[in-house]
Amino acid sequence: MTKLFVGVILPDDVRTKLHAIQPPVSQGVRPTNPDQLHLTLHFIGLADPEPIEQSLSTVISPPFSLSIAGVGHFQSSDGGVILFAEVDPSEGLRSLHEHIGAALSSTGLQIETRPYTPHITLARCHRVRTPGLLGNFLSQHENFSLPAFAVKNFVLYSSESGTRGPVYTGLRTFRLVELNTNTTPPSRHGTP
Numbered sequence: 001m002t003k004l005f006v007g008v009i010l011p012d013d014v015r016t017k018l019h020a021i022q023p024p025v026s027q028g029v030r031p032t033n034p035d036q037l038h039l040t041l042h043f044i045g046l047a048d049p050e051p052i053e054q055s056l057s058t059v060i061s062p063p064f065s066l067s068i069a070g071v072g073h074f075q076s077s078d079g080g081v082i083l084f085a086e087v088d089p090s091e092g093l094r095s096l097h098e099h100i101g102a103a104l105s106s107t108g109l110q111i112e113t114r115p116y117t118p119h120i121t122l123a124r125c126h127r128v129r130t131p132g133l134l135g136n137f138l139s140q141h142e143n144f145s146l147p148a149f150a151v152k153n154f155v156l157y158s159s160e161s162g163t164r165g166p167v168y169t170g171l172r173t174f175r176l177v178e179l180n181t182n183t184t185p186p187s188r189h190g191t192p
């Protein structure tokens with residue numbers, strides 16, 4: 001059993017720009033490693049990767065553009081604060097999220113029932129944190145935005161605990177396919 005989630009890998013230039021607004025490491029503040037920045041589509045938890053990969057291979061969804069604009073925060077389950085970059089919940093993103101959810105449900109998994117709020121975690125702040133960090137971060141970056149970028153695939157990731165936070169490893173990449181509206185999409189069962 002492996003801790004799994006499904007996400008979107010971010011282009012290098014997007015990760016570089018997100019890294020530029022992350023708070024520095026300090027007492028109680030742990031920024032996400034820049035090479036680990038991603039957008040989570042569905043958290044799975046402990047599961048066998050093979051049936052998950054098989055179910056995700058049935059997902060048919062077109063490429064789309066993703067926009068990042070604004071920053072925010074929410075309380076974490078351990079009493080700390082998560083700082084994040086806001087992601088525009090476009091129709092393409094919502095559609096992909098729904099298609100992946102349906103595929104995961106077909107394996108018997110219980111998927112998240114709360115409304116999907118897309119975001120990119122920039123830092124985790126524990127109860128002991130730099131005074132004023134939250135207010136400063138929100139005010140300094142309230143107008144943060146990046147140009148839209150193309151999303152052409154999604155990834156099944158594993159997550160393992162590391163000494164400097166979780167380490168995410170891409171297990172398999174799934175390509176998004178442009179649907180031709182003049183033809184019938186290919187059958188998932190191998191017949192037209």
